[in-house]
Amino acid sequence: MKLTKRIVLLTAMILVAAMTLGCITTFAFARIHVLQSVQAAALTDYTVFRAAYATTLIDMPKELPDNAARSLRRMRFHKTAGSEEYALLRDDRSEIVANNTGIDPLAALTEEKSRECNEDGIRSRYLAMDDRYLLVIGTRVLLGGDYYMLALVRDVTKIMSGLSSLLVRTAAACTLLTMIAVCLSVLLLNCSLRPIGALRRGTERFRDGNYAHRIEVRGKDELAALAEQFNAMAAAIEQHIRMVEATSEERRLLLSALSHEMKTPVTAITGYAHALTRARLSEAQREEAIRFIDSECRRLERLSGKLMQLISLRGADLSHETTDAADFAAALRPILQPIAAEEGLSLTITADTASLCIERDLMTAAVTNLFDNAKKAGAAHIGIAIERNGIRVTDDGRGIPAAEIAHITKPFYVLDKSRNAAGFGLGLALVQRIAELHSSTLHIESTEGLGTRITIPLTAQPPQNDIKRKDAAT
Amino acid sequence: MSKIFVIEDELAINRMLCLHLGICGYPAVPAYDGKEALLRLRSGERFDLALLDAMLPGMDGFALLPELRSRGIPVIFLTAKADLASKLQGLTGGAEDYIVKPFEMPELLVRMEKVLARTGRADTLLTIGDLRINTGQRTVFRGNTPVALTPLEFDLLLLLVRNRNIALPRERLLSEVWGILADVGTRTADVHIAQLRKKTGLNIVSVPKIGYRLETEA
Numbered sequence: 293m294k295l296t297k298r299i300v301l302l303t304a305m306i307l308v309a310a311m312t313l314g315c316i317t318t319f320a321f322a323r324i325h326v327l328q329s330v331q332a333a334a335l336t337d338y339t340v341f342r343a344a345y346a347t348t349l350i351d352m353p354k355e356l357p358d359n360a361a362r363s364l365r366r367m368r369f370h371k372t373a374g375s376e377e378y379a380l381l382r383d384d385r386s387e388i389v390a391n392n393t394g395i396d397p398l399a400a401l402t403e404e405k406s407r408e409c410n411e412d413g414i415r416s417r418y419l420a421m422d423d424r425y426l427l428v429i430g431t432r433v434l435l436g437g438d439y440y441m442l443a444l445v446r447d448v449t450k451i452m453s454g455l456s457s458l459l460v461r462t463a464a465a466c467t468l469l470t471m472i473a474v475c476l477s478v479l480l481l482n483c484s485l486r487p488i489g490a491l492r493r494g495t496e497r498f499r500d501g502n503y504a505h506r507i508e509v510r511g512k513d514e515l516a517a518l519a520e521q522f523n524a525m526a527a528a529i530e531q532h533i534r535m536v537e538a539t540s541e542e543r544r545l546l547l548s549a550l551s552h553e554m555k556t557p558v559t560a561i562t563g564y565a566h567a568l569t570r571a572r573l574s575e576a577q578r579e580e581a582i583r584f585i586d587s588e589c590r591r592l593e594r595l596s597g598k599l600m601q602l603i604s605l606r607g608a609d610l611s612h613e614t615t616d617a618a619d620f621a622a623a624l625r626p627i628l629q630p631i632a633a634e635e636g637l638s639l640t641i642t643a644d645t646a647s648l649c650i651e652r653d654l655m656t657a658a659v660t661n662l663f664d665n666a667k668k669a670g671a672a673h674i675g676i677a678i679e680r681n682g683i684r685v686t687d688d689g690r691g692i693p694a695a696e697i698a699h700i701t702k703p704f705y706v707l708d709k710s711r712n713a714a715g716f717g718l719g720l721a722l723v724q725r726i727a728e729l730h731s732s733t734l735h736i737e738s739t740e741g742l743g744t745r746i747t748i749p750l751t752a753q754p755p756q757n758d759i760k761r762k763d764a765a766t
Numbered sequence: 767m768s769k770i771f772v773i774e775d776e777l778a779i780n781r782m783l784c785l786h787l788g789i790c791g792y793p794a795v796p797a798y799d800g801k802e803a804l805l806r807l808r809s810g811e812r813f814d815l816a817l818l819d820a821m822l823p824g825m826d827g828f829a830l831l832p833e834l835r836s837r838g839i840p841v842i843f844l845t846a847k848a849d850l851a852s853k854l855q856g857l858t859g860g861a862e863d864y865i866v867k868p869f870e871m872p873e874l875l876v877r878m879e880k881v882l883a884r885t886g887r888a889d890t891l892l893t894i895g896d897l898r899i900n901t902g903q904r905t906v907f908r909g910n911t912p913v914a915l916t917p918l919e920f921d922l923l924l925l926l927v928r929n930r931n932i933a934l935p936r937e938r939l940l941s942e943v944w945g946i947l948a949d950v951g952t953r954t955a956d957v958h959i960a961q962l963r964k965k966t967g968l969n970i971v972s973v974p975k976i977g978y979r980l981e982t983e984a
Contacts, residue, residue: 559782573785
């Protein structure tokens, strides 16, 4: 995984750099501290020695010959405790009282190479010499009117080598710590980046069509939020796909029912056409063939018309309007009364004073379909009531067997396959669809032999889902 | 000729089948629902073949099948049900053939001939005008005079007689009489038809753009 590698590498680099810097700084501070302590101790020793030596010279007689003064100074110097670390000599090297240091302190303490280490003008420096480290401290003292250099030279090789071994140990400890830190950070990173892998596998499975797959969400960090978002998206897509699948399945069923329904007219038409083109027919036979071709073609036309209506009603954009029940009834009468008169059945259309919110064309189609069904059921009287709580069509036809009521609104479901009823089983499916578009559903009551009552329950309010539908369309 | 029982509820299809069968010389008896068919069977009427729809009002085709079989009537299913289960149900139930709608009449006629031949119900003696054809002995008599036909001419005559009053395309004549792989021109058919006309004196008319039709007095 590229991102993890990159993050791990970056982290390791930062850790190494930080550890190295930390190690160097610590060592530098430690070194400065050690050297200052050593110098401070040496300075204390130096002032003590200088004072002690000065004390031994207090009782020295003023008027002494040079030789005697020199020997006295040397003698007193050697007598002072700790003198083996010190050197005392005149500034111009004309008299060397003593030198136990093994080096030339005057050269070591020239202005450029040393620096003053306190306000008394005492100078000091560290000096590397043949694998040895020396601390040189010195200043000028006035003895018998002449300036002398009193210097302390202390061997600090041990301390210096201690410091370098400290450096090695610090570096080793730092390396070890860095390695541990890098390992830990890799582990932690892998842990906290694991959701990315899960997310990737999840998207892969989703891509491969496993729409039900969801990612396990752990913790509350950004990756968990991302996984949650992914799951929400997956759920939305899954729902959408299920819906599309359901629609396509519905369409497929409708199509297979359609092709089934088309077989009979197509067989008849091709059969008659074959007879007309190939056979020698009498005039009567010829007429019959043409008549059947005509009627079967009309049947196909009606079938396709009904089906188109049914399909185009899916997802249709509808405009509901408020209509007086009486108006609607008045509009229905001229459509249905002539048919009823022709068939010799009595039709009553009643309305109350309600206002209905309906799509008029669709509702007219629904009522017409229900009227046709009642007529086909052999009704002698059909009643249509348009009222506050819905539209009701009542007939005294042969009725629907109780077991069939649940299936009767399915497309192409035909109750009684008899040669007299030229139906396709689409009428009630259409009415049901229209009812659904009015946020309603068909209510069918029937007693075999007595008649049927079908109601489309309506509310006075405009259907809510219609508004939603329009929102979704924009 | 063989008597055909047409059991089909769709008026248009039933009438169409009867029309074709009548043209080809088969006496056809229609029935429009299962109960009507059953009544006719129980009345003792004899049939040589039944064309049976599966979905019938009253009593469906599958229920009617045993009634037909028990009377020794071969059955061809004619149905819109194209699913395997229905086909198996029909064929294992004893139907001789199963034809799915929409079907073409020439195919149905050929299948009917095959079933009739297989069940030994095909007429071995065909009469057309003053011509008598014995399909078993492959002999033809015109009155009392035998007519000498080559085997090819005999097959051609049989095909025309069995599809009397229906125009047969030259291609079908060629493929059925000469075999589908025969590489003979359509002129060959014309020559043989002319020979057949001369030998039998039958009214074989040529139908423009289609082929030939044997016409009989209706």
